[in-house]
Amino acid sequence: MGKRIAVEDSHAAALAAKMANVDVIAAYPITPQTHIVEELSRMVSDGEFDAEYINVESEHSAISACIGASAVGARCFTATAGQGLALMHEILFIAAGNRFPIVMAVANRCLSPNINIWGDQSDVMSSRDCGWIQIFAENAQEIFDLLLSAFKISEDDRVLLPVAVNFDGFYATHVVERMDLPEEEEVRRFLPPHRTAKYKLDPDRPLTFGAIGFPTIQFELRRQWEEALCNSKQVIKEVWQEFGRVFGRHYDVLEPYRMEDAEIAFILMGGSCGTCRVAVDRLRERGFKAGMIKLRLFRPFPKEEILEATSKLKTLITVDKHICLGGLGGPLFNDLRALFYGFQRQINVAGFIAGVGGRDVRVKDFEQMFEKVVKGEVSPEKHIFIVRGES
Amino acid sequence: MGEARSEVEEKRGKLEAPLKEGWRKLPHALLIFEPATSLYYYTGDWRTFKPVRDRSKCIACLLCWVYCPEGCIYIASDGGIDVDLNYCKGCGICAKECPLGAITMVEEEK
Ligand code: SF4
Ligand code: SF4
Numbered sequence: 001m002g003k004r005i006a007v008e009d010s011h012a013a014a015l016a017a018k019m020a021n022v023d024v025i026a027a028y029p030i031t032p033q034t035h036i037v038e039e040l041s042r043m044v045s046d047g048e049f050d051a052e053y054i055n056v057e058s059e060h061s062a063i064s065a066c067i068g069a070s071a072v073g074a075r076c077f078t079a080t081a082g083q084g085l086a087l088m089h090e091i092l093f094i095a096a097g098n099r100f101p102i103v104m105a106v107a108n109r110c111l112s113p114n115i116n117i118w119g120d121q122s123d124v125m126s127s128r129d130c131g132w133i134q135i136f137a138e139n140a141q142e143i144f145d146l147l148l149s150a151f152k153i154s155e156d157d158r159v160l161l162p163v164a165v166n167f168d169g170f171y172a173t174h175v176v177e178r179m180d181l182p183e184e185e186e187v188r189r190f191l192p193p194h195r196t197a198k199y200k201l202d203p204d205r206p207l208t209f210g211a212i213g214f215p216t217i218q219f220e221l222r223r224q225w226e227e228a229l230c231n232s233k234q235v236i237k238e239v240w241q242e243f244g245r246v247f248g249r250h251y252d253v254l255e256p257y258r259m260e261d262a263e264i265a266f267i268l269m270g271g272s273c274g275t276c277r278v279a280v281d282r283l284r285e286r287g288f289k290a291g292m293i294k295l296r297l298f299r300p301f302p303k304e305e306i307l308e309a310t311s312k313l314k315t316l317i318t319v320d321k322h323i324c325l326g327g328l329g330g331p332l333f334n335d336l337r338a339l340f341y342g343f344q345r346q347i348n349v350a351g352f353i354a355g356v357g358g359r360d361v362r363v364k365d366f367e368q369m370f371e372k373v374v375k376g377e378v379s380p381e382k383h384i385f386i387v388r389g390e391s
Numbered sequence: 392m393g394e395a396r397s398e399v400e401e402k403r404g405k406l407e408a409p410l411k412e413g414w415r416k417l418p419h420a421l422l423i424f425e426p427a428t429s430l431y432y433y434t435g436d437w438r439t440f441k442p443v444r445d446r447s448k449c450i451a452c453l454l455c456w457v458y459c460p461e462g463c464i465y466i467a468s469d470g471g472i473d474v475d476l477n478y479c480k481g482c483g484i485c486a487k488e489c490p491l492g493a494i495t496m497v498e499e500e501k
Contacts, residue, residue, distance in 0.1 A: 099420040160419075199422055206426035213421065220414035221421050227414075 002182040009172040010035035012140040012179055013079060013105040013165075016147035018049050019184070020103075021193045023074035026054040026065035032082040032117040034107045034173040040077075059084040063091040063102070070100040071209055073197035075151060078102070081169050082109030085123040089130070095162045096131035097225055098210045101154035101195070102162040104132075105147060108270065108321075109169035110357045118358020119169040121270070121321040125331045131225055133163040133232055134299035136269035140177035143167050145249055146296075152191050152239045157198050159232045166298075168271035170358065182247055190246045233300045253302040255294040256309050258284060262291025264373055265310070267332060268319040269295045272354075272361045276319070279366030290370060295332070303339055315348040315373055319366075321355040329353065329383030348373075351383030361386070396433075396477075403431035434461060438481030440496035442474055448493035455485035455494060 007015070013036045017025065025044070027037035044053040052069075056062045059080050066076040080088060085106055095102055110120040124134065133153065137143045143165065150163040167173070201207060213221055237253065244250035257277055259265060266276050273294040283290035293309055293316075295302075310316055320330020328334055333351030340347050352369045355361040365386055372378050384391045406428055409416055418424075442455075449471045456464045456472060461480055467473035474485075486494040 097420070199419065206424070208423035208426075208428070209420070211421065211423055211428075217410050217417075217421065220410070220417050223414040224417050224420070 002180055002186065005179055005181050006176050007140055007179050007181075008035060008174065008176050009140045009143055009167065010107070010174070011039050012144040012177075013147055013167075014039035014043065015181065016144045017077040017103075017105075018043055019182070019187045020075065020077070020148055020151045020191055021049065022051050022077040022103075022151075023194075024052045024054065024066065024069035024076040025078065026056050026062045026069070026076065027078050027080070028056055028059050028062050028084065032084060032107070032109050032169065034079065034081055034169070036079040036105055036107070036173075040079075059087040060091060063088045063095060063104075066102045066104075067091065067095050067098070067100050070095075070102050071201050073195060073200035075155070075195040076102050077104070079105040079107070081107035081173075082111055082117055082123045085127055086111055089127055092127050092130035092132060092162075094210065096229075097221070099160040099199075099225075099228070100162060101151075101160055103147060103150045103154055104162065104164045105143070106164050106166045107169040107173045108166050116357045117169065119171050119271075119321075120356050120358060121166075121331075122323075122356070124164070124166050125320075125322040125324075128299065128331060131161070131229055132299065133159075133161055133229070133236070133297075135163060135165045135297055136295065137165055137167040137172070138271055138273050138294065139172065140179040141249070142251075143172065144179060144181070145243065145247070145251065148187065148191060149239050149243050149251070152242075153232065153236050155195050155197075156235050156239070159228065159235050160198070161229060161232060166270065171271045180249075186246060190243060230300045233297070233302060236297060251296060253295075253297040253305050254309060255296060257292040257294065259291040259293065259309060261289055262313060263289040264315045264317065264370065265291035265293055265313055266317045266319055266366065266369075267293040267295055267306075267336065269298060269332075270321070272319065272321075275361060275363055276366050279363045279370070282363065282367060283370055288370065288374070301335055301339075306336070306339065307343060307345070310345075310347060313347055315350055317350045317352060317369055317373060319355075319361070319369070320351070320353050321361075323353055323356065323385075333383055348378075348380065350378040352386060353383060354386040359386075399431055399433070403428075406431060433477050434480050435463075435475075435477045438476075438479060439498065440481045440483060441476060441479065441499050442481070442483070442485050442494045443497050444472060444474075445493045445495070446471060448491045449489075450491060450493075452490065454488050454490060458484050458488045460484060 069076045110116045154163045240251040318332040329351040463475040463478035
């Protein structure tokens with residue numbers, strides 16, 4: 001049955017790694033790292049569970065050590081944030097392209113300059129195209145549940161890709177929330193205590209990962225990787241369904257809120273979804289047909305599910321916490337515009353950028369975005385920044 | 392040293408055969424399940440200059456053997472060194488590192 005606990009979100013992530021019985025944790029402990037690895041190192045040194053904790057010299061090394069461990073069949077975990085994720089960039093591709101099942105918790109934080117370790121999504125969005133499965137969690141319970149299921153997704157022979165579970169730096173990582181912690185045996189029913197690696201380094205059965213890819217074959221290899229990432233969506237859904245059967249908490253690639261008759265709806269990811277729900281409730285009280293889509297799975301992008309969830313909408317409001325500098329607004333805005341255009345759907349996409357560098361996104365900010373759309377102040381060719389001064 | 396070129400080419404052909412059938416038939420992540428397949432790729436074909444050892448100067452210290460990035464220097468029957476030209480890329484590191492100047496890089500005519 002488990003127990004209900006109060007837990008800091010960072011520690012919820014650490015608990016997930018512990019209950020997944022990871023073999024190897026490799027992490028670098030300096031800022032912008034969060035309490036996740038601090039707690040894990042405590043757990044390991046106190047003998048709460050048996051894992052190899054490698055205190056590496058940088059995030060580049062953290063993810064590299066995970067690759068090495070994963071290559072010999074270990075279940076491994078790392079956590080990072082902001083600059084740390086940026087420092088991993090080169091190796092993120094190798095982890096995914098060589099198909100190593102690694103699970104990583106990412107506390108989303110703003111990239112410098114200026115020196116800012118508060119929450120936004122500039123870190124994860126800058127590693128958007130690294131070929132990882134990218135999941136977004138809203139609160140402690142989701143962080144725990146989605147990390148636990150990430151191991152199962154990642155290690156599935158049909159997937160064999162690394163998974164990043166993202167959540168808000170500070171807003172999530174440094175708050176204490178209520179969470180249901182399952183029993184060990186419940187977890188074991190869902191996730192076997194060890195990985196069975198289909199491909200691993202073994203002196204008796206030689207195997208080469210990541211040899212040279214001449215121009216005559218590299219493209220086909222990328223194509224295979226892209227296919228694997230897109231196909232992982234089905235497995236992700238299956239694993240979450242099984243999670244629901246075992247633990248009674250149900251997850252899907254997206255979560256609609258008051259969408260039944262909505263005409264204008266927000267779409268966003270991460271912790272601000274909670275604030276947005278309150279804004280939607282207020283807008284409903286004011287008589288607007290407002291709704292919200294919480295996007296849980298960002299990569300692979302759940303195209304079909306988004307198209308279905310938005311089929312009756314007039315306008316979709318994207319709320320991005322990152323600017324594709326010099327481009328066409330935020331990443332969600334770009335993806336959704338492209339999606340609807342490709343499917344010839346007559347739906348307006350109003351792009352807003354908010355919460356950059358840890359700026360609060362308040363209920364009234366969401367209401368203002370909505371009002372701007374209602375008043376027709378949002379033109380299709382311009383995204384709007386929720387900043388001081390002119391947008 | 393090594394096998395005849397035709398034999399090596401046949402093995403390489405066999406290794407690469409599945410790669411020609413389109414991306415759907417590609418082995419998972421292009422993993423290679425056979426050891427030492429790099430031997431099927433004659434990196435020597437990239438070479439412009441080849442190392443030539445002056446046997447009278449060589450004291451068989453094997454520093455060149457240590458430094459060669461290709462691992463294609465081996466110990467010859469006279470106790471000195473020899474180079475497997477099938478794999479020598481002609482980088483010249485051995486010539487640079489030899490403390491006695493016993494190796495000269497000589498341009499090859501093909
Ligand atoms: S480094 Fe020079 S002297 Fe030493 S073994 Fe090589 S060729 Fe001979
Ligand atoms: S030229 Fe380079 S590759 Fe060739 S034997 Fe010398 S060190 Fe090795």
